[in-house]
Amino acid sequence: MNTKNLFSSACLAGLSVLAVSCATDKGWSPSSTKVIVDQCGYLPAYPKVAFVTEAANNFAIINQKGDKVYEGKVATAQYYAEADQKFRRIDFSDLKETGVFQVVVDDTLASLPFPINHSVYTDILATSARAFYYNRSGMAIDSIYGGKWARPAGHPDTTVMVHWSAASKERPEGTVISSPRGWYDAGDYNKYIVNSGITTYTMLLACTQYAKVTEKVNLNIPESGNSIPDLVDETLYNLRWMLTMQDPNDGGVYHKLTTLNFEAFIMPDQCKQQRYVVAKGTAATLDFAAVMAYAARHIGQFGQENELAPLADSCRQAAISAYEWAIKNPGVAFRNPKDVSTGEYGDGTFNDEWFWASSEMYLMTGDEKYTSMSSCNATNKISTPNWGDVATLGYYSLALDGKDNVKEEAVKAIVDFADELVSLDKTSPIALSMQTYEWGSNSTVANTGVAKLIAYKLTGNKEYFNSALDDLHYLLGRNPLNRSFITGVGVYPPMDIHHRQSGADGIVDPVPGFLCGGPNTVVPTDCDPIVPRSQFPALAYSDVLCSYSTNEVAINWNAPLVFLLWGVENL
Numbered sequence: 001m002n003t004k005n006l007f008s009s010a011c012l013a014g015l016s017v018l019a020v021s022c023a024t025d026k027g028w029s030p031s032s033t034k035v036i037v038d039q040c041g042y043l044p045a046y047p048k049v050a051f052v053t054e055a056a057n058n059f060a061i062i063n064q065k066g067d068k069v070y071e072g073k074v075a076t077a078q079y080y081a082e083a084d085q086k087f088r089r090i091d092f093s094d095l096k097e098t099g100v101f102q103v104v105v106d107d108t109l110a111s112l113p114f115p116i117n118h119s120v121y122t123d124i125l126a127t128s129a130r131a132f133y134y135n136r137s138g139m140a141i142d143s144i145y146g147g148k149w150a151r152p153a154g155h156p157d158t159t160v161m162v163h164w165s166a167a168s169k170e171r172p173e174g175t176v177i178s179s180p181r182g183w184y185d186a187g188d189y190n191k192y193i194v195n196s197g198i199t200t201y202t203m204l205l206a207c208t209q210y211a212k213v214t215e216k217v218n219l220n221i222p223e224s225g226n227s228i229p230d231l232v233d234e235t236l237y238n239l240r241w242m243l244t245m246q247d248p249n250d251g252g253v254y255h256k257l258t259t260l261n262f263e264a265f266i267m268p269d270q271c272k273q274q275r276y277v278v279a280k281g282t283a284a285t286l287d288f289a290a291v292m293a294y295a296a297r298h299i300g301q302f303g304q305e306n307e308l309a310p311l312a313d314s315c316r317q318a319a320i321s322a323y324e325w326a327i328k329n330p331g332v333a334f335r336n337p338k339d340v341s342t343g344e345y346g347d348g349t350f351n352d353e354w355f356w357a358s359s360e361m362y363l364m365t366g367d368e369k370y371t372s373m374s375s376c377n378a379t380n381k382i383s384t385p386n387w388g389d390v391a392t393l394g395y396y397s398l399a400l401d402g403k404d405n406v407k408e409e410a411v412k413a414i415v416d417f418a419d420e421l422v423s424l425d426k427t428s429p430i431a432l433s434m435q436t437y438e439w440g441s442n443s444t445v446a447n448t449g450v451a452k453l454i455a456y457k458l459t460g461n462k463e464y465f466n467s468a469l470d471d472l473h474y475l476l477g478r479n480p481l482n483r484s485f486i487t488g489v490g491v492y493p494p495m496d497i498h499h500r501q502s503g504a505d506g507i508v509d510p511v512p513g514f515l516c517g518g519p520n521t522v523v524p525t526d527c528d529p530i531v532p533r534s535q536f537p538a539l540a541y542s543d544v545l546c547s548y549s550t551n552e553v554a555i556n557w558n559a560p561l562v563f564l565l566w567g568v569e570n571l
C-alpha cells in the first residue's frame with residue numbers, strides 16, 4: 001500500500017484540525033479504523049501505545065509526508081472480556097519526534113492522525129475547567145466568555161423554601177431562604193451537597209497541588225484578571241453556595257437544593273418550578289465539614305495578602321459547627337421524601353464520611369481529639385473514591401498535609417493502592433486499571449488517575465505518572481469504543497449528551513469540556529423507546545440525549561479530569 005494515500009482517504013478528515021490542536025471533526029466515524037489511539041496525541045518523552053483489534057504482525061508510524069519514521073512488531077493478542085474483543089498492543093514509545101503521525105498496521109490499516117508534542121494536553125486544560133463556568137446557576141453566561149453558548153441567567157435561588165423534611169423550630173416549613181450561586185450538578189439543574197463535597201475538594205486539591213498551573217491558566221471567566229487565579233475563583237463560586245446550605249441555627253447541612261421533580265429539557269431561565277432545601281443529613285454535613293476544613297487551611301494562599309482570609313475564617317467556623325451537628329446526629333441517612341423525585345445521592349454508610357471529615361478537622365485544628373477517628377484503619381480501606389465513598393480523600397489530605405505517623409501511614413496506604421492500580425494497568429489488555437464499569441465509569445477512570453498522580457507527588461516514582469497518562473489516553477479515545485469522552489475534544493467526541501442546556505439551546509455542538517458518564521450496563525433501559533446497547537460493559541454506551549445512565553455529564557466527573565490535566569501540565 002502506498003502510505004502517502006492515507007492522508008487523502010475519507011476517514012482522515014480530522015487531520016487538518018488535529019495538526020493545529022486537539023479539535024473536533026464530526027465527519028469521521030469510529031468504525032472506520034481498527035487502530036485505536038489517543039485522539040489528542042502523546043507527549044514526546046512519555047510512553048506511546050496504540051491498540052489494534054484485527055490480527056496483525058507489524059506496524060509503522062508514518063509522518064505527514066507518508067514517510068515511515070518508526071517500525072515495530074505488534075504484540076500478541078489479549079482477550080478483553082468486558083468488550084468481548086481481542087486487543088494487540090502497539091508500542092512506539094521510543095519515537096520522540098514531534099509532529100503529526102499515524103499508526104499503520106501491516107500496510108493496510110491506519111489510525112487517525114495524532115500529534116506528538118509538548119502541548120497536546122495544554123490545549124484542553126481550560127476547556128475542561130470552563131465546563132464548570134457553563135454550569136453556574138444564578139448567572140447569565142455572557143457571550144464574551146461563553147461564545148455561542150451564551151444564555152440568560154436562571155435559578156437565582158434567592159427565594160428557596162424550606163421543605164417539610166427540613167423544617168426546624170427556627171425555620172419551619174415554607175420559610176424562605178437565600179441560597180444563590182453554585183454549579184448545577186450535572187445534566188439536571190439541582191444542587192446536591194454530597195456530590196458537591198467530592199467535587200469541590202478535588203478542584204481545591206488541583207488548585208493547591210498544582211498551584212503554578214493554577215496561577216497560569218486563564219479560563220476566560222468574568223473573574224479573569226482579578227487577583228485570584230481563575231480555577232480558584234471558579235471553585236469559590238460553588239464553595240460560597242455550599243456555605244449557604246448550612247442552617248446557622250444548629251450547624252446541620254441540607255442534603256440538596258432542588259425542585260420536587262426534574263425540570264424538562266428547557267433552558268435555565270425558562271425554569272419556573274419552586275426550589276426547596278430538603279432534609280439535613282449526616283453524609284451531607286460531614287462532607288461539608290471536610291470541604292470547609294480543607295478550604296479553611298488552603299484558600300488563604302491565593303489572592304492578594306489576606307484577601308481570602310475572611311472567607312477562610314467563615315469556612316473554619318462552618319466546619320466546626322457542621323461537625324458538632326454530626327456528632328449529635330451521627331446516623332441520619334438521606335432518602336428522597338415521598339414528594340421529591342430528583343437525584344438522591346443516598347448513602348447509609350458513614351464510616352468513610354467520618355474518616356474524611358475527622359481527618360480534615362484534625363489537620364485544621366491539630367486537635368488530638370479527632371485522631372481516633374482519623375488514624376488510618378481497616379474499616380476505611382483505600383479505594384477509588386466516588387461521591388458515596390470518600391475515605392480515600394481523607395488519606396489524600398493526611399498524606400499530603402499530615403505529619404509523623406499519621407502521614408507515614410497514609411502515604412503507605414496510597415502507595416500500596418497505586419501499586420495495585422499500576423499492576424492492574426500493566427496486565428490489562430487495554431491498559432486500564434479500572435475493573436468494573438459503574439454508572440459514571442469515566443469518572444472511575446479519572447479518579448484512578450488522580451490516585452496515581454498523588455502517589456507520584458508523594459514519591460516521585462514515574463511509573464505512577466505514566467499509568468495516570470494511560471487513564472487520560474483512555475478518556476481521549478484509546479478505548480474499545482474508539483472515541484473521545486469529552487465534548488468538543490478529539491476527533492470523535494460525544495455530541496448528544498444528557499445535559500439540559502445542551503439539549504435545549506438549539507446549538508448543534510454540546511457545551512464543550514464535559515466528560516460524559518461513559519459505558520456501563522446499570523440501566524440499559526434508560527431510553528424510551530429503548531436504544532439498543534451492547535451487553536458488554538466496555539461497549540455499553542449510547543451517544544443519545546435520552547441515555548442519562550451513559551451520556552449524562554456531572555461536576556464530580558469533570559473534577560478528576562481537571563485534576564488529571566492539571567497534574568500532567570504541572571510536569
Ligand code: G3I
Pocket residue numbers: 185186187188342343344345386388438439440522548552553554
Ligand atoms: O454501591 C453499589 C455497589 O455496591 C454495587 O456493586 C453496584 C452494582 O451496580 O452498584 C452500586 O451502586 C450504584 C451507585 O450509583 C453507587 O455507585 C448504583 O448501581 C447506581 O445506580 C448509582 O448511580 C448513581 C445515579 O445517580 C443513580 O442514583 C450515580 O452514581 C450518580 O452519579 C447519579 O447521579 C445523578 C444524580 O442522581 C442526579 N444528577 C445527575 C447525576 C449524574 O447522573
Ligand code: 9MR
Pocket residue numbers: 186187188262342343548552
Ligand atoms: O434527567 C435525569 C437525570 O439528570 C438523572 O441523572 C437521572 C437519574 O436520576 O434521571 C433523569 O431523569 C429521568 C428519570 O429518572 C426517568 N424518566 C426520564 C428522565 C429523563 O428525561
